[in-house]
Amino acid sequence: MKNNGHKSASSATGLAKCPTGIQGLDEITDGGLPRGRPTLVCGGAGCGKTLLAVEFLVRGAVQFSERGVFISFEETEEELKANVASLGFDLERLVQRKQLVLDHVHVERSEITETGEYDLEGLFVRLNHAIDSIGAKRIVLDTLEALFAGLPNEAILRAELRRLFRWLKDKGVTAVITAERGREQLTRHGLEEYVSDCVILLDHRVYEQIATRHLRVVKYRGALHGTNEFPFHIGSQGISVLPITSLALNHEVSSERVSTGIPRLDAMLSGRGFFRGSSILLTGTAGVGKTSICACFAESAARRGQRTLFFSFEESPNQILQNMRSIGLRLGPLVKRGVLRFHSARPTLYGLEMHLTTMFREIESFQPAVVIVDPITSLLAAGTDYETKGMVTRLIDFLKAGQVTSLFTSLTQGGHALQQSEIVMSSLMDSWLLLQDFEGNGERNRLLYVLKARGMAHSNQVREFLISNRGIDLVDAYIGPNGVLTGTSRVAQAARERAQALATQQEAAQRKHELEGRRTMLEQQIAGLRSQYATEEAELRRMEEQGGKRTRALSAERTELARLRQADAQVARRARRNLKPRNKT
């Protein structure tokens, strides 16, 4: 419990696990099957029970150096070897190296007559011998229920089976017992009654004509386990379960950028394009140019020498090459140089698991830096939303682990639910570009938004998206009081605006002219007033001067008179001088 890893934590709680090595199964069961105990694997015909059992032994021998015994009640050794050879399991070699024992137990009811008491000690002896001959740690009994068909006395058989499972536990081997799915019960003969430690249910369902395999851990005594139903596929590497809920989010991240091949789109993504190893979703209705953007991205990546793998579920490679030539993209030479590879398949050709297998195989063999899936929605037809999500998650996980930049297109239906159908996938994507049709004025135009781009300051603007024979370009859409205008209405609006600007300019000039006129007029008025003022001022001054002269003349006159009346004037002045202060007090 002191360990921080969660596998070791679970083993620390007491239950030892026996890793199967099967991709995904160990994640669901948190480390594998219960060690030293029997596990029941049940399911209908053709579910992959035997295969799961064989893989458990083969991986045990090869990866965990635990030897195994395969007791087959149905197929002979030769049949078994041939059947699993297609999955790359070489049983013959393992048998020769004494890592595996194959034993075919054949029960033929018509040969057998029952006469009194018996037990299955012979089987025990046989198992014991097989286990001890190589020191096996794992054993598979496939399918034990064949005994019910072969032996007449069910009471004895049931008692012996109970003893068998007890004996297997005592022997300390990790056992896998396969059984047919029953109508009411998990197994046809109720084997789950005896094997109670771990029960795994396999299922092969056909939904809308497409078959998908599912795996569910019904029971796992004493341990936590994923209880969901998980889709799994059988590929060239064996079984691979898709545990969506337990995918670890621990990818390496890169700050390196990958150009989209469209300079203005790069500019919208803070100038440098997508992050390397990120996943991009491109959604849009039919005919908005999704494939063209894909081709553009593919071309620029391949031209830079990055290996690019293009999965097309709509068009054949030749069709894409030809169509893209019409917008000035020459992909042919890149294909010849081997930096660009196309892989086309009809989505309904086979089930989701098979698509996934094929894609994984292609990716593994080509080792691309960029992967394009056009469109991922075609695969929706090959499974339910949930399964597609599982598949996309798995694919994204796989690509991210390899630092592969991936571009997925998604075909949406017209109308309002444009973004709704993407809920399944959008949360898994790092960037989401939306292409939209804009209809008006008798034409359709294309708009492009960046809905999200994790980790970069992307543009929030709508751009008009143009496809010409010179390639793809983005232009600013007109955004004004009349809404967003595109195409010819954008051009018309621009012309209108130019005309308006010209008119405004002219009007301004006119007003300026008028203003100038008024100004001159006012200035003239000011000059007139000023001269009037000057005249009046001069008049005033003249009047003042005249006034002063008169005063002076009067005082001179008075002085003269005084001089003439000299004597009494002096007396009178003196008397006035003496009287004045007295009057005042």
Next chain:
Amino acid sequence: MKGRTEKRRAAGSEIGTPKIWELRLYVAGQTPKSLTACSNLRKICESHLKGRYRLEVVDLVEQPHRSKSDQILAIPTLVRKLPQPMRKIIGDLSDTQRVLVGLDLCPAN
């Protein structure tokens, strides 16, 4: 018997005739069931196949590898190797009638 191969032959004249019955009885240790089966079989053979049979008793505890060749699961199992076709009779052989039917020996009237 101790798991040892045990062969019995009739005393005289019938040696070499094609009507030799080859029987093999598989047991696992000296369990009561094994012992019962063994004695029951001897009785039946003596009364119905006297002098015309070969019997081998195989103890799987001592020879576990031999369980494979005759596809032995149940213990005790009696295998009729000859005459063809092969027949298997499981159980302690206490039901004589069924043993005779199983071995294709018409019950002696």
